[in-house]
Amino acid sequence: MIRFSTLLKRATAAIMLGSLILLSGCHMFGGGTKEVSTASMKGQFDTTIQAYKEGQFLVDGAVLSAIDTGSHFAYLKDQGKLPKTVLLTASDDSKIRKLHLEYMARMQLDYGFRVYYDDKGTLKEINPVDTKARILEDHHEKAPVGSDSSPQDHTGAPGGH
Numbered sequence: 584m585i586r587f588s589t590l591l592k593r594a595t596a597a598i599m600l601g602s603l604i605l606l607s608g609c610h611m612f613g614g615g616t617k618e619v620s621t622a623s624m625k626g627q628f629d630t631t632i633q634a635y636k637e638g639q640f641l642v643d644g645a646v647l648s649a650i651d652t653g654s655h656f657a658y659l660k661d662q663g664k665l666p667k668t669v670l671l672t673a674s675d676d677s678k679i680r681k682l683h684l685e686y687m688a689r690m691q692l693d694y695g696f697r698v699y700y701d702d703k704g705t706l707k708e709i710n711p712v713d714t715k716a717r718i719l720e721d722h723h724e725k726a727p728v729g730s731d732s733s734p735q736d737h738t739g740a741p742g743g744h
Contacts, residue, residue, distance in 0.1 A: 627668075628666075628668045628669065628670040628699065629666030629667055629668050629669065629696075630666040630668075630669045630670070631669070631670045631671075631672060632652070632669065632670075632671055632672075633671070633672050633673065633674035634671060634672070634673055634674055634677050634678065634679040634680065634683040635674050635676060635677050636676055636677045638680070638682040638683060638686060640652045640683070640686075641674050642655055649686040649689075652686070652690070653689075653690055653693065656690055656693075656694050656696075657694075660694060665694060665695075665696065666696050667696055667697065668696060668697050668698075668699065669687070669690075669696055669697070669698045669699070670698075670699050670700070670701070671683065671684075671687055671698060671699070671700040671701070671709075672700070672701045673701060679700055679701065679702075683700075684700065684709055684714050685714060687700070687709055688709050688710075688711040688714040689711075691709060691711050692711050
């Protein structure tokens with residue numbers, strides 16, 4: 584049997600008691616896994632961009648496609664002004680969608696900054712391993728479906744040209 588000195592036993596007991604009190608204090612006062620409000624954190628990010636319709640982003644008041652947003656960050660990198668942290672928030676016209684998170688995960692991998700987003704008032708960081716990074720794309724208008732201006736009849740019905 585191993586014998587420990589009385590002083591070592593007492594020091595260990597004091598450390599364990601102190602740790603227990605510290606942990607219970609964190610739990611009682613909400614310190615442990617505290618959720619951070621996005622509104623209180625907005626000023627602490629280098630850049631804030633907003634999610635916009637169909638995978639686009641609002642960057643400094645301009646609507647940009649994902650590829651244009653990536654080009655914006657490439658320009659900032661060339662100028663030596665690349666942000667270390669980016670906050671993605673919902674805009675008045677669109678909420679943050681999975682597509683936005685996937686594009687931002689790609690930009691996070693490409694440029695090395697950290698991206699945080701507002702998830703119903705809670706601040707979360709995008710993890711590029713868990714979020715499938717999507718190749719950046721341009722925004723394209725949807726083609727009109729079933730327009731009457733088409734001169735061709737593709738139905739094969741009699742009377743078609």
